[in-house]
Amino acid sequence: MSSPDLSCNDANILAHLGDEYSAHNDAVVPPVYLSSLFVVPKEELGASKPGKFSYSRAGNPTVDIFEQKVAALERAEEAAAFSSGMAAITSSIFANIKAGEHIVAVDTVYGGMRHLVQEYLSRFNVEVSYVPGDRIEQFEEAIKPNTKIIYLESPSSIVFMLQDLRAVAELAKKKGIITIIDNSWATPLLQKPITMGIDISLHSASKYLGGHSDIVAGVAAGSAAMIDKIRNVRSIYGGTLQPMEAWLAIRGLRTLKLRVKTEGQTAMFIAKKLESHPRVRKVNYPGLASYPQRSLALSQMSGFSSPLSFELDCSESEGMEFVRRIKWFASGPSWGGFESLIYWFGGERRLVRIHTGLEDKETLWKDLKDSLDEIK
Ligand SMILES: Cc1ncc(COP(=O)(O)O)c(C=O)c1O
Structure with missing residues (x-):
């Protein structure tokens, strides 16, 4: 055909x-x-x-x-x-x-x-x-x-x-x-x-x-x-x-088109929510209006997928505890699958990467927010 x-x-x-x-x-x-x-x-x-x-x-x-x-x-x-x-x-x-x-x-x-x-x-x-x-x-x-x-x-x-x-x-x-x-x-x-x-x-x-x-x-x-x-x-x-x-x-x-669209929409939703949380210092996601290379992103990409990363305002051990409390994101270094994942890179930037899978976006955000709110 x-x-x-x-x-x-x-x-x-x-x-x-x-x-x-x-x-x-x-x-x-x-x-x-x-x-x-x-x-x-x-x-x-x-x-x-x-x-x-x-x-x-x-x-x-x-x-x-x-x-x-x-x-x-x-x-x-x-x-x-x-x-x-x-x-x-x-x-x-x-x-x-x-x-x-x-x-x-x-x-x-x-x-x-x-x-x-x-x-x-x-x-x-x-x-x-x-x-x-x-x-x-x-x-x-x-x-x-x-x-x-x-x-x-x-x-x-x-x-x-x-x-x-x-x-x-x-x-x-x-x-x-x-x-x-x-x-x-x-x-x-x-x-x-x-x-x-x-x-x-x-x-x-x-x-x-x-x-x-x-x-x-x-x-x-x-x-x-x-x-x-x-x-x-x-x-x-x-x-x-x-x-x-x-x-x-x-x-x-x-199903690539459907998955990329849904997972990208969820990533955008969560990136915006993360940006306004007091425990998050910086969100790295090319889809955000605040993203430093925004105009370049729009000139060579027609949309945005997942994962994204963010930097926490906390100690190294508080960051790891934040990840341990998360329920819906399994911890692992890969991404691009149907399932949500979280990975702790830590370091001075207290960097966390999340891949947003096909789960309900409100459920995913609640999971992240509940754990973020617990950081002292
Ligand atoms: C951006 C990127 N490129 C290449 C690779 C390597 O691919 P594979 O694990 O299929 O060998 C990975 C794996 O994590 C990756 O994240």
């Missing part, structure tokens, strides 16, 4: 792109191709393999449907799916870097990416310069003759800082540098980095795309030539998405 107009309407892409009823005994839901191998007809021995699939480390029909959907949502030519967000990150980087080269990354980047650079890329003398990323001059100043990648995360997932995607893409293009963005928070529904000139838009699909906290998965989207390069790395490093997880990711995508 793939038809050209599906490819530019997100709701239709989410619901139907990749449906081919007649290819699957008229099943309304495509099956899970739990097959490692796709055989060659004996009469074609010696010729190059006619079908699209040969071995599931390189490609699989169920995984292919997930990839097609994400590519269409991102307005990219192609996408490659991975066994985790980290596999998407490592493969996208290894496809574009050689020993002795340099990366510029935002300093609020996801911890796993920081670890990759520090512990592993350093073994190949790949250096990284971190920049706050809120002014284009910071990128200009950090670029060296051997810079090959600018790595962005906008909004970042702890303090929700933004980078100007159009400006960074323009600068990088002039210098022949590849741009990569972790687009997990906004999802391709709220932000389409490829249309703003970014080369690779990647996701931890363990978050919103899967959306049910039942899979670990990743995906990277970009031009056909770029994704071909990344797929070659994936084939050799072996971090390919498995068919069952791809099927669950496709199921997750069917």
Whole structure:
């Protein structure tokens, strides 16, 4: 049922792109191709393999449907799916870097990416310069003759800082540098980095795309030539998405629009309430009118999802007690699923991150307020 107009309407892409009823005994839901191998007809021995699939480390029909959907949502030519967000990150980087080269990354980047650079890329003398990323001059100043990648995360997932995607893409293009963005928070529904000139838009699909906290998965989207390069790395490093997880990711995508909308509305409701609570010093949420990068947010995103973070006016132990009293938010470092979560980062800022799930927003706010009111 793939038809050209599906490819530019997100709701239709989410619901139907990749449906081919007649290819699957008229099943309304495509099956899970739990097959490692796709055989060659004996009469074609010696010729190059006619079908699209040969071995599931390189490609699989169920995984292919997930990839097609994400590519269409991102307005990219192609996408490659991975066994985790980290596999998407490592493969996208290894496809574009050689020993002795340099990366510029935002300093609020996801911890796993920081670890990759520090512990592993350093073994190949790949250096990284971190920049706050809120002014284009910071990128200009950090670029060296051997810079090959600018790595962005906008909004970042702890303090929700933004980078100007159009400006960074323009600068990088002039210098022949590849741009990569972790687009997990906004999802391709709220932000389409490829249309703003970014080369690779990647996701931890363990978050919103899967959306049910039942899979670990990743995906990277970009031009056909770029994704071909990344797929070659994936084939050799072996971090390919498995068919069952791809099927669950496709199921997750069917409700992505509904989940992002509801969870984003709840996040906005709670962010505003938190802003006016006397125990809250600061709320970090790009949807708020008070958010310092508000105009940039509106110029490159079409809406706001969850999570958000806030800073408490209390001691470290009072902050932890605040989290312990909370009933509706389980404590854990992930986000993007159906369930509300809270995570204590603490430190001088007494930082707390919450992901607002699909529960009733008034119930969630009452839970937070009751616990905030108890801080002395
Ligand atoms: C912003 C962000 N990017 C990437 C990742 C890594 O994704 P995964 O856990 O699917 O490997 C995470 C995981 O928490 C994340 O929060």
